[in-house]
Amino acid sequence: METIWQFDLVHFWAAALAFSILMYVLLDGFDLGVGMLFGISGDAGLRDRMLRTIAPVWDGNETWLVVIGTVLFGAFPAVYAIFLSAFYLPVAFLLGALILRGVSMEFRGRSSVRRRWFWNLGFSGGSFAAAFVQGAAVGALVKGIDVESGQYVGGPWDWLSPFAVFCGLGLVAGYALLGASWLVMKTRDDLREWSYHWLLRLLAVSIVFIAISFVWTLLARLNITDRWFQAPMLLIVPTLLLIAGVGGLLWSWRQRLDRLAYPMAALIFFAAFIAFLLSFWPWVLPGDLRFDQAAAPPKSLEFLFYGAGMIVLPIVVLYTVGVYWIFRGKSRPLDE
Numbered sequence: 001m002e003t004i005w006q007f008d009l010v011h012f013w014a015a016a017l018a019f020s021i022l023m024y025v026l027l028d029g030f031d032l033g034v035g036m037l038f039g040i041s042g043d044a045g046l047r048d049r050m051l052r053t054i055a056p057v058w059d060g061n062e063t064w065l066v067v068i069g070t071v072l073f074g075a076f077p078a079v080y081a082i083f084l085s086a087f088y089l090p091v092a093f094l095l096g097a098l099i100l101r102g103v104s105m106e107f108r109g110r111s112s113v114r115r116r117w118f119w120n121l122g123f124s125g126g127s128f129a130a131a132f133v134q135g136a137a138v139g140a141l142v143k144g145i146d147v148e149s150g151q152y153v154g155g156p157w158d159w160l161s162p163f164a165v166f167c168g169l170g171l172v173a174g175y176a177l178l179g180a181s182w183l184v185m186k187t188r189d190d191l192r193e194w195s196y197h198w199l200l201r202l203l204a205v206s207i208v209f210i211a212i213s214f215v216w217t218l219l220a221r222l223n224i225t226d227r228w229f230q231a232p233m234l235l236i237v238p239t240l241l242l243i244a245g246v247g248g249l250l251w252s253w254r255q256r257l258d259r260l261a262y263p264m265a266a267l268i269f270f271a272a273f274i275a276f277l278l279s280f281w282p283w284v285l286p287g288d289l290r291f292d293q294a295a296a297p298p299k300s301l302e303f304l305f306y307g308a309g310m311i312v313l314p315i316v317v318l319y320t321v322g323v324y325w326i327f328r329g330k331s332r333p334l335d336e
Helices: 002-040 044-054 063-075 077-086 088-108 113-143 162-186 189-220 225-230 232-255 258-280 298-326
Strands: 283-285
Touching: 002 044, 002 063, 002 113, 002 162, 002 189, 002 258, 002 298, 044 162, 044 189, 063 077, 063 298, 077 088, 077 283, 088 113, 113 162, 113 189, 162 189, 162 232, 162 258, 189 232, 189 258, 225 232, 225 258, 232 258
Parallel strands: none
Antiparallel strands: none
16 A cells, blocks of 8 residues: 555656646746847837736746745655756756846836846846756756766766757747737737737747757657657647647737637647657656656655645645736736
């Protein structure tokens, strides 16, 4: 019975980790995307309205990053140790970028007009840096990292490769697409049309990145390609979801269906996420470490389940649902 319970808890925490990563990508992804689009626009009025669409939710979105770190540390300490050893610099860059954009959001409204450019640059630059290092880390995982006897044996810059850089830029484009779809859903008039203008361009760029990264992975015979060749049917569901997301987003753009834009952009990310999961499971690091091998002892998993699993995680979910329900609909001007 204890073995079955341990097995179930490993699966529970693996599912909780996957769910938390997906929530972070979909939620913090769009406000990082808005931050990058903020840097493209030169209109101060449009910039202020962009910030109002994410002001009620951006800090709550980053809560999911804390949940990811907590689950890794508590439920999969071996993964946590290897990941931090391999990606110490990207994690440091990510945290610095998130701090910079958070500080910039608060300080730009309290600084003089002459000095506001500095905080504007900090907000858009921090958003770009955070998105880039996340994509680069994913690219490095797909490419593979050097692990021996459960320990990372590579150097501090091994994560940085042409493939990782390409994946970083791809996620920048993808987050910007999420941001544009969010602005379409939340804004009116000129900002809405400006967002639709960028939506189509970013969709085209994102599709190019997805296609090239897929071909690159195949040609380079990276770690996950063995799974693709052994079970090509695994790619059918993600491919269908991707086609549905792209088609739905194009339909939203053509018919100006504001409420459809963000769900369809999110579906594209969901398709990529499902492809990633199917390519890796049950491995955390293909060929080196499985989830059950990386799990904490049964008593630790059980303690974490009754604390974080039964109390903290549901509270974060309820908080997220509540905030988005309260601030649903179009963002209103300050004078309304």
